[in-house]
Amino acid sequence: MGDGVAPRLAIEGLTRRFDGRAVVDGVSMAIEAGQVSCLLGPSGCGKSTTLRLIAGVDWPDAGRIHVDGQPVVDGAARVPPERRGIGLMFQDFALFPHLTVADNVAFGLPRRDPGTAARVRDLLDRVGMTHHAAAYPHQLSGGEQQRVALARALAPRPRILLMDEPFSGLDDRLRDDIRDETLAVLKAEGTAVLLVTHDPAEAMRMADEILLMREGRIVQRGAPYTIYNNPVDLQAAAFFSDLNVIRGRVQGALTQTPFGPFLAPGVPDGTEVDIAIRPQHLAIDFDRAGRGPLPTASHGDAARGIVERARFIGAVSLVELRMEHDGSLLKAAVPSVFLPRPGTPLWVMFRRDRCFVFPRGQAARPQDPQNQSRAA
Numbered sequence: 001m002g003d004g005v006a007p008r009l010a011i012e013g014l015t016r017r018f019d020g021r022a023v024v025d026g027v028s029m030a031i032e033a034g035q036v037s038c039l040l041g042p043s044g045c046g047k048s049t050t051l052r053l054i055a056g057v058d059w060p061d062a063g064r065i066h067v068d069g070q071p072v073v074d075g076a077a078r079v080p081p082e083r084r085g086i087g088l089m090f091q092d093f094a095l096f097p098h099l100t101v102a103d104n105v106a107f108g109l110p111r112r113d114p115g116t117a118a119r120v121r122d123l124l125d126r127v128g129m130t131h132h133a134a135a136y137p138h139q140l141s142g143g144e145q146q147r148v149a150l151a152r153a154l155a156p157r158p159r160i161l162l163m164d165e166p167f168s169g170l171d172d173r174l175r176d177d178i179r180d181e182t183l184a185v186l187k188a189e190g191t192a193v194l195l196v197t198h199d200p201a202e203a204m205r206m207a208d209e210i211l212l213m214r215e216g217r218i219v220q221r222g223a224p225y226t227i228y229n230n231p232v233d234l235q236a237a238a239f240f241s242d243l244n245v246i247r248g249r250v251q252g253a254l255t256q257t258p259f260g261p262f263l264a265p266g267v268p269d270g271t272e273v274d275i276a277i278r279p280q281h282l283a284i285d286f287d288r289a290g291r292g293p294l295p296t297a298s299h300g301d302a303a304r305g306i307v308e309r310a311r312f313i314g315a316v317s318l319v320e321l322r323m324e325h326d327g328s329l330l331k332a333a334v335p336s337v338f339l340p341r342p343g344t345p346l347w348v349m350f351r352r353d354r355c356f357v358f359p360r361g362q363a364a365r366p367q368d369p370q371n372q373s374r375a376a
């Protein structure tokens with residue numbers, strides 16, 4: 001929000017209860033024109049219910065929704081779905097099978113308006129479907145149908161586009177291309193987009209801002225880079241990748257571990273902490289007759305482990321190491337030129353700037369809207 005201009009979509013304190021349980025619980029957000037926000041969270045956390053409330057096919061128990069500063073849900077004000085200027089796009093495309101591609105795109109537009117044909121042509125061109133204008137949906141591939149569904153959703157120039165897992169029906173390779181193409185079209189249209197997904201990779205690829213949702217609440221919001229690199233708690237960190245976690249206890253603002261001391265500023269003595277690191281941020285080194293690398297400020301001490309399993313998966317190899325000091329298993333993702341044999345001793349280090357230190361069992365306070373980021 002800036003210069004007194006209201007955001008395209010503003011939501012405050014949105015709450016929806018089913019049988020006394022708040023499945024959407026005080027959700028707030030603001031989305032600007034041309035911005036893509038992703039509501040990201042596990043199945044059942046309340047993402048689709050939030051979209052339904054914004055679309056107007058369900059009513060909240062509390063909260064406000066404004067579009068361009070105008071109330072669509074605010075106390076007694078309740079604008080019906082068709083007058084909200086909100087477009088919808090769902091997983092199953094739902095194209096009309098008896099209409100051609102061009103007629104599907106034209107469906108929500110005034111039929112006799114001279115601008116309609118031009119708008120349809122322009123959108124089909126933008127999604128690369130001009131040569132399929134006269135085809136019927138069953139003659140198209142999944143990716144082509146998805147493009148038509150996007151064109152149809154954008155045709156009436158919605159102020160806001162709500163997308164619920166729109167790419168999940170597509171196979172992996174196609175999905176990446178379609179996501180990028182979709183993003184380009186959305187940016188060109190300047191629509192405000194709220195996209196729901198349970199897939200962190202999708203959210204990171206698409207979003208200007210990620211809203212991380214858990215049990216009906218937004219627990220963290222921020223740019224993909226921020227959320228990935230400064231997760232608000234252990235659960236948020238684990239949502240984005242495999243995670244190695246070692247445990248420790250704080251003494252004098254430090255936690256001593258086999259990987260050296262970790263800073264825990266402001267954490268009271270005796271507090272148990274989880275020190276978390278993603279597999280790609282473990283560093284490994286060869287064993288030189290029972291000796292490893294010397295400690296450094298950036299990597300701390302090395303601890304020894306024995307390779308239990310190593311798998312080549314393309315760009316990286318996944319190496320699982322059984323640690324000698326406590327028998328725990330750590331996972332490292334290393335460049336795939338390296339595939340050690342099971343039984344090989346290796347030294348493991350933690351990249352200090354990539355570790356997260358969290359007091360154990362402490363989840364983020366979800367209703368704190370300032371849960372932006374927290375460095376370890």
Ligand SMILES: Nc1ncnc2c1ncn2[C@@H]1O[C@H](COP(=O)(O)OP(=O)(O)OP(=O)(O)O)[C@@H](O)[C@H]1O
Pocket residue numbers: 018019023041042043044045046047048049050198
């Ligand atoms: N009409 C309803 N009546 C009762 N409970 C409902 C209703 N709609 C949704 N719920 C419950 O609300 C919770 C949130 O559902 P919602 O569909 O919003 O989750 P979601 O995050 O979109 O999950 P998914 O990714 O699996 O679609 C679930 O526990 C669901 O069972």
